[in-house]
Amino acid sequence: MATSPGLLEDIERYFTTAARTDGRIDSVGAIDVPVGSPVWPHPARPRRGETVSADDVRAVVERQRAAGLPVALEWICECSPTAAAAVREAGLAVEESPLLVAADPVELLLPSGVRLYLVGADDPELPRYLELAAIAFAHPGPRADVGDPAVGAAPESPRTARLRERIATGRTVMMVAVEDGEPVAVGSHAPVDVDGTEISEITGVATLPRLRGRGLGAGLASALAAHARESADLVFLVAGDDDVARVYERVGFARLATVGVADLPDA
Structure with missing residues (x-):
């Protein structure tokens, strides 16, 4: 390294x-x-x-x-x-x-009964997976005390269409965890060829609030890292905070630096 x-x-x-x-x-x-x-x-x-x-x-x-x-x-x-x-x-x-960067990968198994799938560009449930992520990121914290808002059918949007294009061209690799036929966690990595070297960022790892604490996010991150490292020389991610970073450290990521962010409303 x-x-x-x-x-x-x-x-x-x-x-x-x-x-x-x-x-x-x-x-x-x-x-x-x-x-x-x-x-x-x-x-x-x-x-x-x-x-x-x-x-x-x-x-x-x-x-x-x-x-x-x-x-x-x-x-x-x-x-x-x-x-x-x-x-x-x-x-x-x-x-x-x-x-953090993927330094010493650890393979974690998802909970019994949870299956992990690669999402195809033509997957009809893609809007639903994006809705799952929106719900998860709208409810930060280790776990919600109440049930999740319903993850139902979501309309096709320009962002969904762009994501389908990115999946089809290999610029985004998305995985979804499914339990009892329902999506419960989702995440992606985005490989980019940088002057002949492939680098990929893991992004958008999200778990439904009521299901946090079961290892779904850590298991999904582990799977994404393993998939990315099949072709990428460098895999990294930006964690939301120190608590989230500790979850990623469990699957073999190491802290490298700090990212500053200023996100502002358009008002």
Whole structure:
């Protein structure tokens, strides 16, 4: 495995390459702003090693809003040490999350009766899986005290259509865990060829709130990591917080750095 600085540089290149496949990248001061479809947006990112100013951040917000994109900035704190202060000076809040890499994979079995499936591009239940993820992320925390909102039939949306395209072309690999015929957890990884090296990010691992604490998320993350590592040289993820990071550490991920995020409403 490469040194940490080398890994961080590879991850930065991953984000740049992924954004370029979905649109152009505009330079705004020391920040790169991907401009593409709002259906599948990418956050703005400071260029590695450059000093970010509050004026840069304000200009990025204006550029994203003018393009009809959600306002979002993201950076690796160790690569862009001036970004957090600039974001705060611009009047925005900063959240930080652990960045982890798959270092020593551990295979975890899902609970008895839970089956794991790769999702195909033509799967008619795809909108339902996206609804499951929306429910899970709308109810953060280790476990809900009440039952989940119903995960029923969801309409086809532009984002669903884009996801079908990404699955068909191999840019997104999605897995769903099913119990008693019902989807209970979902997650993906997104492989990208970065100058001949495949790198993949695990994203969107979500479990229905009432079923948390059974190892579904850890088992799904383990399976996604194993699938990604069949062809990828580097697999990484950004955990929501330290508690979530500890779950991923159980399946062989190691903390590498910290990611800063400023996600803003468009109002």
